[in-house]
Amino acid sequence: MAGTSGLQEDAMRYRTRTPRRRAVALAAVAALATGLLAGCAEDSDEPGGSSGGGGGDGGGKGKTTLTVGVFGAFGLQEAGLYDEYERNNPGIEIKQNSVQRNENYWPALLTHLSSGSGLSDIQAVEVGNIAELTGTHSAKLVDLGRTQGVDKGAYLGWKWQQGTTKDGKTVGLGTDIGPTGICYRKDLFEKAGLPTDREEVGKLWAGDWKKYLEAGKRYKQKAPEGTAFVDGATGVMAAVHASGKEKFYDAEGELVYKDSAGVKEGWDIAAQFAEAGLTAKLQQFQPSWDQAFANGSFATVTCPPWMLGYIKDKAGDKGEDQWDVAAAPRPGNWGGSFLTVPEAGGSKEEAAKLVAWLTAPEQQAKLFDKRASFPSAEAAYDLPEVKNAKNPYFGDTPVGKIFARAAEGVPVQPIGPKDGIISQYLADTGMLGVDQKGTSPDKAWDKAMKTIDNALDQ
Amino acid sequence: MTDIPSDTRTAAPSAGEEGAARRARAAVSPADPAAERRRARRSRRYRRDVRWSPYVLIAPFFLFFLAFGLFPLLYTGWASLHRVELGTPTDMEWVGLRNFSRLLDDDFFWNALRNTFTIGVISTVPQLLMALGLAHLLNYRLRGSMFFRVAILTPYATSVAAATLVFVLMFSRTDHGMINWGLGLVGIDAVDWQNGDWTAQFAVSAIVIWRWTGYNALIYLAAMQAIPKDLYESAALDGASRWQQFRHVTVPSLRPTILFTCVVSTIGATQLFGEPLLFSQGASPTGGSDHQFQTLGLYLYEQGWFNQHLGRASAIAWTMFLILVLIGLLNWVISRRIRRNA
Incomplete structure (x- = not known):
């Protein structure tokens, strides 16, 4: 009997407690489910809300909030340009959304563009992605070429063209560029019996990458122990490719990577560098490459303006005054960005005005002064911030003048959506093997072509 | 009862x-x-x-x-039945089973499958054997056994990225790499770990082994502690040595656990991704200049997120899923036979 009453009691307790328990369980499920849905919805709603909703009622003070989506330390905020614009335009408030790496930023931007939500009012785009943007997504972007205050003549022709579609719609305004020079170690050059003055060094190889190769062979004859002439064959290849009239696409936008003269030239020269043993067999932006700056294991490297800060960072105090910058055999462009305004944004006009202001020569000069991002607006080269710029770490090299000259010599080169993929495979599965494993250039070329063909086949 | x-x-x-x-x-x-x-x-x-x-x-x-x-x-x-690009994911074009059929003559796919298999074998077999041995040792009455048990689990708690970074430095091509330095001490020339086919696969396996041995050891240890003591006592009375006890008492009692760890490790090996991705210079998805350590997971990532072909990547993903289903069936058959034998 005691057993039964125990059962009964249990049953009673169970029963009286269940409604509440069930309510709790239901509430938990409901909360989870709504959380789930909200989680999905938020992704698309929230940023749109912050940008679109900012049309006129943002903040309740009649302020327009403009959002700027960038990757990495883009520099606009760091250089104080937002603050300055806000001071001059009291009705505007600028907010920046930054994603650390472009590899994450770009795919997200693509999906946001195709869904028309989650976009910032202004979106930055790296030069490696701009061709894909102008090629397939230009309909979703505002034509900035017609914005008031934008002067086409102030920009470098090739940069303007990169941000413009075939039918003449300018969807991206250039911020910075990366015209290349050659950074070289004066001390190593002296020991190897080469000239050290930047003008004379530039003359060594002016106009021809083959002369750069010859200089490397000369360097090797008397090379200081444990040093090589260049960092790696892949770096040389990229530099030659950037300086040609044609790379992987022709002017019609057709893929020509297999028989483009420019591609072949870069491949051959880089392979000769590897086979002559002039490289330190390094791959750029790897820890071993960074270490090599500190150890001084190579004498030259292709360098755009932004590389100077990188070298200073990696070579440290020991490298001060050892490096200098000479003109490249032929200048190319390495890096740089654009600003775009998506059609789906809420305050397109205000956003376009801000882009026009941010990319105007005066602001680009300020950005160069504070952040060493080299201006894409030719008109900025005569401004004192650029004209008189000197780099103390590089022995007071007049970097502004050197790179301005390089920028004007950068060829107008057709770029395409798959440039990044092709050049990475050409290096990673091709030239790297020649440099590091001693694969024969022909075999490596075939391998790289096979990988590229597979990668481009949809 | x-x-x-x-x-x-x-x-x-x-x-x-x-x-x-x-x-x-x-x-x-x-x-x-x-x-x-x-x-x-x-x-x-x-x-x-x-x-x-x-x-x-x-x-x-x-x-x-x-x-x-x-x-x-x-x-x-x-x-996977469409041509879809990452840039325009809403733009789908029906292609039927083409994304699957093309895998048949896709050298890169077969290469990745082969690599996944060999890396899986070189990493799983030593890993489980070592885990079994470690568990056996930890099962003894030890001073500070708690410390050892926590210690062998720490690699498991380490992030792949951090662990791989350290291994990349250790397996560095130059004489600065710790392993090459060690080899140099005993008079062996520096090995270019990353660029050799087998050396690269061995290096990737080493990361996997390091990370998962402790985890498996703890699973074995838990199972070992559930083995009744009297089995060992009677074995000892029969004059069985420690090794014989291990072979004839411990291992048979662990059979279901061993099967479980085999299955889990096989699934893990099939999906291997982070280690080979981060082991290559610059986190390139090709798995070395010859694709020498590109696994299926890495090839899937390369097709989807690097080459931007979501359709092709989806087909690889489904193929991997089917391979896992096959492995699951195999496991089911084996475990049924084991149960019947027991």
Whole structure:
């Protein structure tokens, strides 16, 4: 009997407690489910809300909030340009959304563009992605070429063209560029019996990458122990490719990577560098490459303006005054960005005005002064911030003048959506093997072509 | 045996017990229609509760599974039948089974499959053997056994990225790499770990072994502690050495556990991704300049997120899924045979 009453009691307790328990369980499920849905919805709603909703009622003070989506330390905020614009335009408030790496930023931007939500009012785009943007997504972007205050003549022709579609719609305004020079170690050059003055060094190889190769062979004859002439064959290849009239696409936008003269030239020269043993067999932006700056294991490297800060960072105090910058055999462009305004944004006009202001020569000069991002607006080269710029770490090299000259010599080169993929495979599965494993250039070329063909086949 | 009835009692009182309770109460107040109705309502509610509450309680998992498991799985299957690019994911063009059929003569796919298999073998076999040995050692009465047990689990708790970074430095091509430095001490020339076919696969396997041995050892240890002591005592009485005890008592008792770890490790090996990705210079998805350590997971990533072909990547994902289903079936057959033999 005691057993039964125990059962009964249990049953009673169970029963009286269940409604509440069930309510709790239901509430938990409901909360989870709504959380789930909200989680999905938020992704698309929230940023749109912050940008679109900012049309006129943002903040309740009649302020327009403009959002700027960038990757990495883009520099606009760091250089104080937002603050300055806000001071001059009291009705505007600028907010920046930054994603650390472009590899994450770009795919997200693509999906946001195709869904028309989650976009910032202004979106930055790296030069490696701009061709894909102008090629397939230009309909979703505002034509900035017609914005008031934008002067086409102030920009470098090739940069303007990169941000413009075939039918003449300018969807991206250039911020910075990366015209290349050659950074070289004066001390190593002296020991190897080469000239050290930047003008004379530039003359060594002016106009021809083959002369750069010859200089490397000369360097090797008397090379200081444990040093090589260049960092790696892949770096040389990229530099030659950037300086040609044609790379992987022709002017019609057709893929020509297999028989483009420019591609072949870069491949051959880089392979000769590897086979002559002039490289330190390094791959750029790897820890071993960074270490090599500190150890001084190579004498030259292709360098755009932004590389100077990188070298200073990696070579440290020991490298001060050892490096200098000479003109490249032929200048190319390495890096740089654009600003775009998506059609789906809420305050397109205000956003376009801000882009026009941010990319105007005066602001680009300020950005160069504070952040060493080299201006894409030719008109900025005569401004004192650029004209008189000197780099103390590089022995007071007049970097502004050197790179301005390089920028004007950068060829107008057709770029395409798959440039990044092709050049990475050409290096990673091709030239790297020649440099590091001693694969024969022909075999490596075939391998790289096979990988590229597979990668481009949809 | 004794606690089983009490378990069922607390878990779900049967209808018979409920009926008994009602009868007992009915005897107290013979005729009260309102109370009777109330009781009936309560009883209905109670029955509904017993019936549906379990579903409600497991619902959160299944909701999440639906959203983040089943839906992506089905959508991937749908995408694998189309030409879809990452840049324009809404633009789908039906291609039927082409994305699958092209895998048959895709050298890169077969290469990745081969690599996945060899890396899987070189990493799983030593890993499980070492885990078994470690567990056996830890099963002895040891001073500070807790410390050792936690210590062998730390690699498991380390992030792949951090661990791989350290291994990349250790397997560095130059003489600065710790392993080459060690080889140099015994007079062996520096090895270019990353660029050799086998050396690269060995290096990637080393990371996997390092990370997962402790985890498997703990699973084995838990199973070992469940083996009754008297088995060992009687084995010892029969004059079995420690090694014989290990072979004839420990290993047979661990059979289901060993099978479990084999299956889990095989699944892990099939999906291997982070280690080979981060092991290559610059986190390139090619797995070395000859694709020498590109696994299926890495090839999938390369096709989807680097080459931007979501359709092709989805087909690889589904192929991997089918391979895992095959492995699961194999496991089921083997475990059935083991059970029958036992």
